[in-house]
Amino acid sequence: MTTQVARIRTAFAVILLGLTLSACGYNTIPTLEEQAKAKWSDVQNNYQRRADLIPNLVATVQGYANQEKDVLTSVTEARAKATQITISADDLSDPAKIKAFQDAQSQLSGALGRLLAVSENYPDLKSNQNFLALQSQLEGTENRITVARRDYIEAVRAFNTALRTFPTVLWANTVFRGTKPMAEFTANDGAETPPTVKF
Numbered sequence: 030m031t032t033q034v035a036r037i038r039t040a041f042a043v044i045l046l047g048l049t050l051s052a053c054g055y056n057t058i059p060t061l062e063e064q065a066k067a068k069w070s071d072v073q074n075n076y077q078r079r080a081d082l083i084p085n086l087v088a089t090v091q092g093y094a095n096q097e098k099d100v101l102t103s104v105t106e107a108r109a110k111a112t113q114i115t116i117s118a119d120d121l122s123d124p125a126k127i128k129a130f131q132d133a134q135s136q137l138s139g140a141l142g143r144l145l146a147v148s149e150n151y152p153d154l155k156s157n158q159n160f161l162a163l164q165s166q167l168e169g170t171e172n173r174i175t176v177a178r179r180d181y182i183e184a185v186r187a188f189n190t191a192l193r194t195f196p197t198v199l200w201a202n203t204v205f206r207g208t209k210p211m212a213e214f215t216a217n218d219g220a221e222t223p224p225t226v227k228f
Contacts, residue, residue: 054197
């Protein structure tokens with residue numbers, strides 16, 4: 030009888046310990062970290078989609094506006110630089126690497142803006158179905174990038190908050206001691222100044 034009571038107490042203690050561990054945030058840190066990494070994959074996927082559209086867009090514009098060599102070259106160079114900088118999930122806690130990635134993507138965005146502005150000088154290009162389709166896909170991709178970045182920022186916020194709040198801070202300082210906060214996207218230099226529009 031006492032052996033049976035001891036087994037019941039042990040089983041009860043194991044169940045209670047399991048519930049306590051799950052309730053006090055032990056699984057929270059790795060869960061939030063994996064969610065943030067997944068969101069980062071979405072960000073990279075959408076930036077890659079944009080990079081994949083660029084050669085077709087450049088080729089289409091080149092057929093109509095070959096004399097705009099400087100703009101076409103700057104887009105091609107910016108794309109090459111942007112695709113060379115990759116961030117692995119392990120680098121997400123390094124703000125310098127995130128900033129380098131973000132700066133390269135910003136340069137590509139600027140070059141693309143200049144490329145699309147060139148189309149205003151070429152009415153035949155503006156009415157080309159291939160160009161219009163690529164431009165539409167690019168606009169959709171930019172929207173996807175915005176959503177993916179927003180989702181990543183929210184996932185990082187949740188992860189970083191869990192590292193600093195009770196009870197998960199206890200796990201962060203003991204079991205997950207090497208876990209660092211992840212870097213967020215920040216506004217680009219000059220983002221606080223609205224662009225000047227001239228007519």
